Structures are given as structure tokens and as C-alpha cells.
Amino acid sequence: KQEVTQIPAALSVPEGENLVLNCSFTDSAIYNLQWFRQDPGKGLTSLLLIQSSQREQTSGRLNASLDKSSGRSTLYIAASQPGDSATYLCAVHGSSNTGKLIFGQGTTLQVKP
Amino acid sequence: NAGVMQNPRHLVRRRGQEARLRCSPMKGHSHVYWYRQLPEEGLKFMVYLQKENIIDESGMPKERFSAEFPKEGPSILRIQQVVRGDSAAYFCASSPKMTSGSADTQYFGPGTRLTVL
Numbered sequence: 001k002q003e004v005t006q007i008p009a010a011l012s013v014p015e016g017e018n019l020v021l022n023c024s025f026t027d028s029a030i031y032n033l034q035w036f037r038q039d040p041g042k043g044l045t046s047l048l049l050i051q052s053s054q055r056e057q058t059s060g061r062l063n064a065s066l067d068k069s070s071g072r073s074t075l076y077i078a079a080s081q082p083g084d085s086a087t088y089l090c091a092v093h094g095s096s097n098t099g100k101l102i103f104g105q106g107t108t109l110q111v112k113p
Numbered sequence: 114n115a116g117v118m119q120n121p122r123h124l125v126r127r128r129g130q131e132a133r134l135r136c137s138p139m140k141g142h143s144h145v146y147w148y149r150q151l152p153e154e155g156l157k158f159m160v161y162l163q164k165e166n167i168i169d170e171s172g173m174p175k176e177r178f179s180a181e182f183p184k185e186g187p188s189i190l191r192i193q194q195v196v197r198g199d200s201a202a203y204f205c206a207s208s209p210k211m212t213s214g215s216a217d218t219q220y221f222g223p224g225t226r227l228t229v230l
Contacts, residue, residue: 034218043204044156044221089156099144099208100169101219103156 002027002094006104013080014112021075021107023090028068031093034101035064035075038087047088048075080111115140117207117222118187125228132192132199134225138207145188146219147180150202162188195229202226 003026013019023033032051036044048057048064050073056065063076077084087108091101118137126132138145147159149172161169162182173180177195182188192199203226206219 036221041226043223044206046218046220049218091156099146099161099219100158100172101146101148101156101206102158103148105155 002030002092002102004090004092004102004104006088006090006107008107009105010108010110012110012112015080015082017080017111018076018078019080019109021077021088021090021109023073023075023104025071025073025092025102027094028071030068033064033066033073033093034091035062035073036089036091038089038106040087044089077109080109082111082113084111085109117205117220119203119205119222119225121225122223123226123228125230126195127230128196129194132195132227132229134190134192134203134205134227136188136190136205136207136222138188138205139220142207142209142220144208144217145182146206146208147188147190148204148206150204150224152201156204159190192227195227197229200227200229 005024007022034049035047037047038044050057050066061078066073087106089106090104094102117139120135145162148156149159150156158172160173160180165184177193179191202224204224205222208217208219
């Protein structure tokens with residue numbers, strides 16, 4: 001059974017700092033991994049999707065890496081801003097390829113001005 | 114291109130009533146997924162549908178919950194005889210047609226927040 005874990009559960013940093021969010025999964029047979037952002041009381045915004053054959057994806061100040069063999073992904077945020085404050089969710093498409101996403105519990109990030 | 118639309122955004126029901134949640138996928142998307150986010154918990158998959166077909170309902174509670182995605186109109190998540198434990202945010206997502214061996218990005222709607230009194 002696929003399980004996704006995100007560490008840390010919460011993170012508080014000063015503005016301008018570079019930071020790394022971690023995601024681990026127990027079954028390396030995934031189709032892809034997706035990072036989302038969720039603002040309080042809001043829906044999910046897709047940030048990056050990494051196919052299983054890829055090692056990383058970049059979008060602006062965000063860079064996501066994937067190491068399937070070790071069951072890990074990281075989301076790197078450069079030069080953090082107060083507007084980055086949100087909960088970041090990692091999700092994998094499980095090995096059954098039904099399209100089902102399996103989510104981690106999320107990391108709640110606060111960037112202080 | 115409008116995003117995934119869900120309505121209502123907030124729904125209040127009394128115990129024993131029925132709740133009907135609607136989801137209109139993005140234009141051109143034929144795959145719909147429903148997820149539930151209980152208070153202080155992560156998102157959990159409920160059901161995956163294509164037009165007129167349920168593909169995977171492994172996350173659906175065995176009783177009181179049903180979902181459909183008809184040929185015309187939005188996808189409906191129906192909860193009969195609601196109980197307080199059904200209070201949660203229900204998110205719908207859609208994606209384009211999947212290609213073999215991969216799965217596309219899922220785009221999420223804003224969610225419906227169900228409160229059962």
C-alpha cells in the first residue's frame with residue numbers, strides 16, 4: 001500500500017531564505033509525482049508535475065526533484081516571499097495507474113516579512 | 114478556459130438529509146476525481162469517473178455515498194442521510210484523457226465545504 005509522508009509538518013522562515021520541503025513515498029512504482037499549494041479555505045493549485053522518467057522540474061523560483069529508487073522528492077523554493085505562505089502538498093499517482101492521487105499530510109509554510 | 118467548477122461552495126445540512134455536490138470539469142477533460150479532506154487530515158481519494166463510467170471507487174464509503182458522471186452535465190457526488198462525520202471539504206479534480214503509462218496533471222476545483230448540523 002502506497003504511503004506518502006511529508007516532513008516537516010510546519011516550517012517558519014524569514015523572508016528571502018531558500019528552503020526545501022521533503023516528500024517520501026513507500027512504493028517506488030509510481031507514474032508521476034505532483035506538488036500542490038493550498039491556501040487556507042481554498043482549493044489546490046498545481047505547482048509542478050514530475051513524470052516517473054524525469055529527475056526534476058522547474059517553474060520560476062520552484063524546483064522539484066524526484067528520486068524514484070529512494071522514494072523521495074524535494075520541493076526547493078528560492079528567495080521565499082510572504083506570499084509563499086501556504087500548505088504544500090505532495091501527491092503520487094499510485095502503481096495501479098487508475099489516476100488516483102495519494103497525498104501526503106502537507107507542510108504548512110509561513111514566510112515572515 | 115474556465116477552471117474546474119464546483120457548487121455549491123458551502124453546504125449546510127442537518128443530520129439525515131441528503132447532500133448533492135456538483136462538479137463541472139475543465140473544458141476538454143473527460144476524467145473526474147473526487148477527494149475528501151476531513152478537518153486536520155490530508156486529502157483522501159474517493160472515486161474516479163469517466164463519462165458514464167465509474168473507473169475506481171475504492172475510496173468511497175460502502176454506504177450512503179454515490180457518484181455519477183453522466184453523458185451530459187456535471188459530475189454529482191451524492192451523500193444520503195448525512196451524519197456529522199461527513200462534515201469535510203470535498204474537492205473535485207479533472208484531467209484530460211490519460212495516455213498509456215502516464216497520467217496527466219489533475220486540476221482541482223475550489224471545493225465544497227459541507228457542514229452537517
